[in-house]
Amino acid sequence: MLAMMKQDAANTKSISGVLTTMAGALALLAATPAFAWTQAEIDAAIATLDTPEARLCPESNGSKLELPYEIKDINGDAIDEIIVHQQASGAAGCFGHAGSEISLLISDGKGGWTDAFGFPGSDLAFHPRTDSDWPDVEILGPGFCFPVWRHHQGSYGIWRTCEDGKLVYAEGLRDNAVPSGVAGGGAKAKPASHSGSNGIGTLSAVEVIDVASLDGIPYDHNGSIMVVDGAKGVIVYDHPKSSIAGTVKRGTVLFRGKPWDMNNPDGALIDGVAHTFKKGCDATEYPVRGRYHVMYGMSQFTLEGAAPIRSKTNCDITGHSMTSGNAKLKFDIAWD
Numbered sequence: 001m002l003a004m005m006k007q008d009a010a011n012t013k014s015i016s017g018v019l020t021t022m023a024g025a026l027a028l029l030a031a032t033p034a035f036a037w038t039q040a041e042i043d044a045a046i047a048t049l050d051t052p053e054a055r056l057c058p059e060s061n062g063s064k065l066e067l068p069y070e071i072k073d074i075n076g077d078a079i080d081e082i083i084v085h086q087q088a089s090g091a092a093g094c095f096g097h098a099g100s101e102i103s104l105l106i107s108d109g110k111g112g113w114t115d116a117f118g119f120p121g122s123d124l125a126f127h128p129r130t131d132s133d134w135p136d137v138e139i140l141g142p143g144f145c146f147p148v149w150r151h152h153q154g155s156y157g158i159w160r161t162c163e164d165g166k167l168v169y170a171e172g173l174r175d176n177a178v179p180s181g182v183a184g185g186g187a188k189a190k191p192a193s194h195s196g197s198n199g200i201g202t203l204s205a206v207e208v209i210d211v212a213s214l215d216g217i218p219y220d221h222n223g224s225i226m227v228v229d230g231a232k233g234v235i236v237y238d239h240p241k242s243s244i245a246g247t248v249k250r251g252t253v254l255f256r257g258k259p260w261d262m263n264n265p266d267g268a269l270i271d272g273v274a275h276t277f278k279k280g281c282d283a284t285e286y287p288v289r290g291r292y293h294v295m296y297g298m299s300q301f302t303l304e305g306a307a308p309i310r311s312k313t314n315c316d317i318t319g320h321s322m323t324s325g326n327a328k329l330k331f332d333i334a335w336d
Contacts, residue, residue, distance in 0.1 A: 042071070061093075144165065157176050197316055207256070208253070226331065300333065
């Protein structure tokens, strides 16, 4: 009897061990991505950057080329991309003010790799788009303004670049630039404008963008929390107040204009187009201007312009007023 009890205990322990092993294997399978590069494949990809030209400056300065990397699936297709930093701890000057060159290696599906960037930068910031699985990529480095690249027609190209410290569309400024009208993400092309049925004023489709793609400061505007992103030239509803939630949703663009530098100690002119909203109607458009100053006006700024007056019976604009509530848009910083 005792022998049988010992045998049952041994069998139970054995079964428990098998179940534990199976559970571990299942957990490992669940944690394994749909497709993962082997170390040999990763090494081969990185080796494409380890060239005599890349090693020349570090080695001539008594240092060594370093190629730390990160594996990241940036477009959600379960095929990893490889982010590589080319640097040299003893010869940082070889890679400009950023201290490194940054590459994004993308598989061509045939055993080869394409380097989407391969120029000075300290890091990459990815901004999701609504019309593409490929995110916009911001090339970070020293300073306050960083260029943005966009995936278009099979490859990344410069989309927005810095000019006098401000982001502007690269179209016309750079060869092979992605056209400014290519939609998606937080800075898609402005909707086409049109006149109302009575021919007065200007209307356009309500523009909604991804708030997560913005990098701005929170402000209160009439009880709604807004994101003010000067680098992109937009003011967007983040948390609309309850009384307008049925008409205005998160991400709705209140203002779009020329990008401005929110860190410029000399201040900046805000110049662009604001909108008013009516449920079931296109948004109105009207020009507004204001002054933003980081020293004395950061906590508050206003935009002013002749605001449209809506018809009470339809979507038309019946006139404009400099005394209506929408003629002076006030923004108070929302930081605690």
